[in-house]
Amino acid sequence: MVEYKAYGKVNLGLDIIGRRDDGYHMVKMIMQSVDIYDTLSFEKIEEVSGDSKNQCDAAGKPEIKIIATNDPDLSLGEDNLIYKACRILMDKYCIKDGVLIKLTKNIPIAAGMAGGSSDCAAALKGMNKLFDLHLTEEELREIGVTLGADVPYCIAGGTMISEGIGEVLTELPDIPDLTFLIAKPVFGISTKEAYGDFDAIPEEDIVHPDIDGMAEAIRNSDICGIVDRLGNVLEDASIPKHQEIEEIKNIMKENGALNALMSGSGPTVFGIFTDETVDEGTGNGETLSGKEKAWRTVQILQEKEYISDLFTVGAVKKSDIDK
Template identity: 50%
Template sequence: MIRYLGLKAYGKINLGLDVLRKREDGYHDVRMIMQTVSLYDKIDIYLKETPGIEIVTNLFYLPVNENNLVYKAAKLLMDEFHVTQGVTIHLKKFIPVSAGMAGGSSDAASVLFGVNKMFKLGLTRQELMERGVKIGADVPYCIMRGTALSEGIGEILTPLPDMPQCQVLIAKPGVSVSTKFVYDNLDAAGLKESDHPDIDGMVAAIKSRDIYQVSARLGNVLETVTIPEYPVIAQIKERMKEAGAVNALMSGSGPTVFGIFTSPLAAEKAYEDMRYGEGKTLAKQVYLTNFYNTREVTNEQ
């Protein structure tokens, strides 16, 4: 019996995000290019002999009950397989919260993997992904990881070749964005053609492993809603490009912005500017990372 697992839950960015239409069930059909980055939350799962799920976090404002996706993930599998023992989950957050980086979904994905392994439930990755969509649309991708085309509500996934390695500067301004607000205020039918990113062109650029062609096609239709509400997002994008980013984009529904750098020196200077220099007024959280292309989830103990 495995008594402890230490896992890393990696964040994601959207290299491309397009919304096609609103569905009758209230969700939206999307086409997205998802990419894992090396910024991660740390998850420690401990077996306990008494039933129940206990969550401990480093952020006082995070729920530690059924309102936390980590709790929902553990409960989903433990209820289905009638697990009589319990778990204590220590969640240490580094991925910005409510930032468009799927931190909560990635945490849930890692817990699904961990509970499956700890209790020897025997589920395949595909079976975990099928269950993960019940928790959130991004959870199946967070189980898959790497570079992928995401369609439907996010659950239809097509793996793509690994992205060429480069530096990724991530900056989150001190604002919170409601995903529901963004989608509720997106008029997909009224958007101009130029508002929609070239997803097919980006897929082709990824397959040719051309980082410059990929960067040229960065696009997020949700910027049409979020940036007018929070102009600081556009300011961060411009600051990154002025500092040498090949391109910059808002991830998800925001407000996090990422910039792609092919020069390590320029990336480091841009990081220093946004963390300690004049750009510090724009962003509350700043990280310098890179793409993470390993798909296999392993015990990181």
């Protein structure tokens, strides 16, 4: 058996710079893995007792059986990216054995955190290891982009500039230690909906984030330079329909977040907190940690009926990503 963690992500910056003839949007983003993850375990399905053939599905292909250990309502059929990742490797490399996958789901669905893409990336890596395919990360990325634009990044993880449709990656240094408070509203926003609404915005009304400046700030470990440049052009598409996103951002900033932003196509919002020395006139400054400030904000956000999930986590380093 092999096991992989599939980490969620936030977009520290998301810009759309054009559109290809095939309809795909050209992006320039800074992606960051965060310590919210699904867990996937992989086992070969053994031969049926007394039968020389391996376990097969109705079409006569090796079986792919996916079990969600904590979400029985999750769709796990042929439309699921985990299934698609397994099937594409089985077909490409003539794998004859079936596979049993157990999924423990923690990343919110339809949240702009690449939960499905991250599970897909973990499936590619899990199959690669389970069946000794010896594919390189670059080879896995090339397969991954055929399944989803965020999959190549999710295979790599860490802190990355993502360009093209998401498949052109440039590694950045790990960001400084920061606390992320992540809030997922009860509603979802489809990627198709968000990008469609963005396309209706006049170009002169779009404020493009400074992705290059943020990348330089990350290289210099400049926290202020990072948080001051948080930006996501899809906010202008999603917030007019969902004012709760703006309210969450404001609550976070009013309660100690250095800045806050919607991640991806939304609706998830994250705030960035760091340690702070508070001096109430006594001359003896008290250090308030980023985690403490984030937890105080959690108590306020918990009272909002339109929020379904809250997480206080750190960033994930590239070296922590399962290979």
